[in-house]
Amino acid sequence: MSFTISDDLVHATGMSQGELALEIALMLFEKDKLTLGQASHLAGVSQFQFQHLLASRQIPVHYDVSDLEEDVETLRKLGQLCLL
Numbered sequence: 001m002s003f004t005i006s007d008d009l010v011h012a013t014g015m016s017q018g019e020l021a022l023e024i025a026l027m028l029f030e031k032d033k034l035t036l037g038q039a040s041h042l043a044g045v046s047q048f049q050f051q052h053l054l055a056s057r058q059i060p061v062h063y064d065v066s067d068l069e070e071d072v073e074t075l076r077k078l079g080q081l082c083l084l
Helices: 007-013 017-030 036-043 047-056 065-078
Strands: none
Touching: 007 017, 017 036, 017 047, 036 047
């Protein structure tokens, strides 16, 4: 499915198409409607660049205890985790 925003509406925002896509991506990520990968793709930037944009706007990355536990388990399985 495609979604089209008319040139008139883009012009009314005073933004370029890229700027508007970025703003939409940031808003949808902040509302937990898109993942980091989906939002960065919509914004047309790398995940690393999108994370910097999030930080500059003080928007937290969605990462909770279950995410940490999954990451720890993955590292254990890969033999990459050394606990002191």
